Amino acid sequence: MISVKNLSVYYGLIRAVKDISFEVKTGQIVSMLGSNGAGKTSTLNALINAVKRTGEINFLGYDTRRHLTHTLVKMGISLVPEGRRVFINLSVEENLRIGAFNNDENYEHLRDTMYELFPRLKSKKNQLAGTLSGGEAQMLAISRALMSEPKLLMLDEPSLGLAPKIVGEVFDIIVRLKHEGITILLVEQNAYGALKISDYAYVLESGQIVMQGDAQEMINNPDIKKKYLGA
Numbered sequence: 001m002i003s004v005k006n007l008s009v010y011y012g013l014i015r016a017v018k019d020i021s022f023e024v025k026t027g028q029i030v031s032m033l034g035s036n037g038a039g040k041t042s043t044l045n046a047l048i049n050a051v052k053r054t055g056e057i058n059f060l061g062y063d064t065r066r067h068l069t070h071t072l073v074k075m076g077i078s079l080v081p082e083g084r085r086v087f088i089n090l091s092v093e094e095n096l097r098i099g100a101f102n103n104d105e106n107y108e109h110l111r112d113t114m115y116e117l118f119p120r121l122k123s124k125k126n127q128l129a130g131t132l133s134g135g136e137a138q139m140l141a142i143s144r145a146l147m148s149e150p151k152l153l154m155l156d157e158p159s160l161g162l163a164p165k166i167v168g169e170v171f172d173i174i175v176r177l178k179h180e181g182i183t184i185l186l187v188e189q190n191a192y193g194a195l196k197i198s199d200y201a202y203v204l205e206s207g208q209i210v211m212q213g214d215a216q217e218m219i220n221n222p223d224i225k226k227k228y229l230g231a
Contacts, residue, residue, distance in 0.1 A: 001026045001183050002047065002077075008041040009207075016042045019055070019084055024152065029184040030173065031194040033217060033228060035205035038185040040193030041082055043204070044154050047185075048072050048079055059152070074102045076151035080158060082187075084141040088130030092121050094215035095140055100118040100195035106149070114143040116172065142173065146182075152220050153177060154185045157192060171197050191228035195219045203228075 002024045005132060009017035017039040024030045024176055032040050046053040057064045064072060078199040087095050100107045115122035117215045124132065129140055144151060155174070159167040166191065177195050178184055188194035195201055198215035203224070211223070218224050 003056075003058045004047070005056040007043065007046055007057065009039065009046050010052045011042075011053075013019075016181055017046065017053075017206050020204070020207070020209045022202050022209065022212070024183060024185050025062070026183055027178070027181070028199040029178050029186060029197055029215075030205060031186045031191075031198040031201040032183065033188060033191045033194060034202060037206075038204040039207040040204055042207075043189060044079060044156055044185070048077055049153065054209055068100070069213060073148050073150075073205060076149075078150035078153050079149050080138075080141045080145045080147040080153070080155045081223060082156040082160065083136045084134075086129040086132075086137050086140050088128065088206075092128050092129055092132070092140055093125045095144050099144035100146055107147075110147050110149070117146075117176075118143055129130060135162050135169070138162060138166075138170060139173075142170075146177075149180065152183045152185060154187070156165055156184070156187045157189060159188060159190045167193060191224070193218070195224075 005021045006019045007017055008015055008019055042051060045051045047057060050069055083145060096111050097107060098221050100110055120136055121139055121143060125140055130138060158170050167220050171193055174184055195215045195218055201215045201218050202209040
């Protein structure tokens with residue numbers, strides 16, 4: 001679905017991502033693991049042309065270099081950013097409507113689908129997003145991203161700051177989305193949780209891919225266990 005070759009990301013003179021190449025195949029959950037500052041978020045932002053970058057990114061066969069972020073959303077890429085970033089002074093339903101900015105004709109059907117996926121949101125549809133719990137805000141952020149009917153959904157640290165029970169719910173939702181035909185690129189520090197639900201994984205350190213492979217095999221990799229799984 002998306003192929004990346006020799007991607008570098010720059011912030012002024014600093015190169016945060018250094019000539020990485022990877023791919024995400026249609027129908028997969030692919031995880032990108034690594035500690036803070038490894039370049040994971042920069043990589044996601046590069047895929048939607050939100051940062052200065054070099055290299056080749058092809059999405060469904062199209063070179064994305066000349067496309068603005070909102071055009072890439074229309075093409076089928078959607079990002080759930082780290083920290084949720086819901087519009088706290090708007091209601092749950094208003095947040096969902098913003099997510100459907102390019103898909104207004106399907107708004108009501110999509111909204112009802114999101115309420116079925118996340119029943120808690122329906123009961124709070126008129127509530128300001130800023131009053132939601134962390135888990136509810138994450139559910140809203142995912143729902144807002146899904147309102148554009150993405151082919152590729154990218155999630156940046158969706159489990160961050162959530163209670164273990166809610167983390168499990170979020171990962172269950174990610175698996176359900178895969179079964180409904182959405183390809184997932186997941187950035188996570190919760191390595192074990194991410195690997196459990198993923199098909200393939202990449203490990204980033206200091207802006208470079210240092211390891212990759214089948215996710216289930218990586219769970220049993222001694223280096224991964226020692227460095228990321230606390231084993």
